[in-house]
Amino acid sequence: MASISVRDLSLFFPIIGADSQSLKRYLKQVAIGGRLGGKDQQGSLAALRDVSLELGPGDRLGLVGNNGSGKTTLLRCMAGAYAPDKGEVEVIGRIASLLDLTMGIDPSATGLENIRLRGLVAGLTPREIGAKTEEIAEFSGLGPFLAMPMKAYSSGMQARLAFATATSVEAEILLMDEWIAVGDSDFRLQAQARLTSLLEQAHILVIASHDSTLLRSICNKVMRMDHGLASEIVPIDQIDELMARPSGSSLAPSAQGE
Amino acid sequence: MRLSGRRSYISEFSETGRDLSETFAKFPLAFSLAMQDILSRYRGSILGPWWITIMTMTLVLGIGINYSALLHQKVDQLLPFVALGLVFWGFLSVSISEGGDAFIGGAAMIKQSAIPLPLFILRSLIRNFINLAHQIVIVAAVLLWFHIFPGLGVLWALAGLALLIINLGWIGLMLAMASARFRDMPQIIAAVLQLVFFLSPIFWTPPPSLANSPLVAANPFYFSIESIRQPLLHGVMPMETATFLIPIALVGWTATILIYNQTRRRVVHYL
Numbered sequence: 001m002a003s004i005s006v007r008d009l010s011l012f013f014p015i016i017g018a019d020s021q022s023l024k025r026y027l028k029q030v031a032i033g034g035r036l037g038g039k040d041q042q043g044s045l046a047a048l049r050d051v052s053l054e055l056g057p058g059d060r061l062g063l064v065g066n067n068g069s070g071k072t073t074l075l076r077c078m079a080g081a082y083a084p085d086k087g088e089v090e091v092i093g094r095i096a097s098l099l100d101l102t103m104g105i106d107p108s109a110t111g112l113e114n115i116r117l118r119g120l121v122a123g124l125t126p127r128e129i130g131a132k133t134e135e136i137a138e139f140s141g142l143g144p145f146l147a148m149p150m151k152a153y154s155s156g157m158q159a160r161l162a163f164a165t166a167t168s169v170e171a172e173i174l175l176m177d178e179w180i181a182v183g184d185s186d187f188r189l190q191a192q193a194r195l196t197s198l199l200e201q202a203h204i205l206v207i208a209s210h211d212s213t214l215l216r217s218i219c220n221k222v223m224r225m226d227h228g229l230a231s232e233i234v235p236i237d238q239i240d241e242l243m244a245r246p247s248g249s250s251l252a253p254s255a256q257g258e
Numbered sequence: 259m260r261l262s263g264r265r266s267y268i269s270e271f272s273e274t275g276r277d278l279s280e281t282f283a284k285f286p287l288a289f290s291l292a293m294q295d296i297l298s299r300y301r302g303s304i305l306g307p308w309w310i311t312i313m314t315m316t317l318v319l320g321i322g323i324n325y326s327a328l329l330h331q332k333v334d335q336l337l338p339f340v341a342l343g344l345v346f347w348g349f350l351s352v353s354i355s356e357g358g359d360a361f362i363g364g365a366a367m368i369k370q371s372a373i374p375l376p377l378f379i380l381r382s383l384i385r386n387f388i389n390l391a392h393q394i395v396i397v398a399a400v401l402l403w404f405h406i407f408p409g410l411g412v413l414w415a416l417a418g419l420a421l422l423i424i425n426l427g428w429i430g431l432m433l434a435m436a437s438a439r440f441r442d443m444p445q446i447i448a449a450v451l452q453l454v455f456f457l458s459p460i461f462w463t464p465p466p467s468l469a470n471s472p473l474v475a476a477n478p479f480y481f482s483i484e485s486i487r488q489p490l491l492h493g494v495m496p497m498e499t500a501t502f503l504i505p506i507a508l509v510g511w512t513a514t515i516l517i518y519n520q521t522r523r524r525v526v527h528y529l
Contacts, residue, residue, distance in 0.1 A: 010263070014527050023440040080259055080372025083273075083523040088262040095259075103370045108298040117294055120287050121367060149301070 002093030002172035002203035004055040009087035011048040051230040062215035063208040065225035071208035093172030101162040111146035140164040174202040277374040292384035341400040343460040349390040357430025365529040379430040411493035418485030428514040438528040
């Protein structure tokens, strides 16, 4: 049974300017011996602070919050890309991550090669990919173009293929960063239908979005992020109250007991 | 999937172990990525990776013939030595320099997915191994042309190659971490490799006067090449393989795992 359980998750990004990534700079700092405060001066950014949440089958969670509030970071933690600095993330079930549709795509490779590559990166076995290739090819509607290198595609065609491949993974858990809209008006309708059926299959959805109308239509729960802090999870019909809360301390976990 | 904060130094080792075992479990992914790297690098080219073979061949002929005249050495002695040296040096040096770029090149995937980091080193090693396989024709051609039949030496050479790959694994992982953090590293690596190439007896046979020089007597790069070249040319495995290369592999992997243990969580933030 699918579940996502996040307990007291904190994540800090070290702030490394392009400059401090050079070895000379580093050696200088060591040689001078902390005149500028050494390591501390680089500092770190708390991207997530003590975030906790529990999701089970049937949960469709919308993440809201300003830019830089930690929504994408939280999604990437769930996808396993970031290891927590504190706390724990436990995800049970197969994950389909639609965070970056172009991940693993090689523009010089043909459409068919990219289907294979993208599928492997998403964790499918070569056999599973073989079984899906035809369906992906058909859905993308690219026909003979699939045998051509992807850099010959228009950006709309590239997006079609990326979308068709990324959404072919049947998964219990779906992670999305903003709703995906690709292609011309015909394809857009098909894509919406496909995404909707993917949503219905998935046991758990977590989506970050700024569009509260969209969240109302696909989610049943909502959580607000603010400066790396998370609010408690509330039913979707309380989204307006949640958004109306003043930014800052009221979102802290201590304010949970409503 | 379960990820947690650093609980203790010891528990971190089990995560490191999991990264390594998952890397091998995902060998097909590493292999496909490596194949794709080669396909896209040589797309549209008729000869593809055989170009590396041709480039090496021109170098072998150029250096082999020219140096044998300049240094008054017999072609049939110098050329096989140079040919084998250049083929395996190419594998060694490119594996090291591309290993250093492994995380930077895989940044998009590392930032989005749970693919374990050492997989990107494995990808680079597989890619270079496939390129090396194309160069085996040079080795075979030279051995046949000069009537050198190594016999069981082939098995020793394969053992030497396996040991080299084990060593390249830790070197790649170590340098990939360093290069992700310090962006001068790839250039430093390239410069050092160039220096090592000219200073090591790879395309010149060490004269007796240099026998005690560290370039000959304590040069792990030279020993790595010799652990494959000597068995093929003379059917014997040099002593230094056991006295230098195996200890280097053990110490190198230990040090790399200790450093990886400290760094694995940070790498994604460096990229």
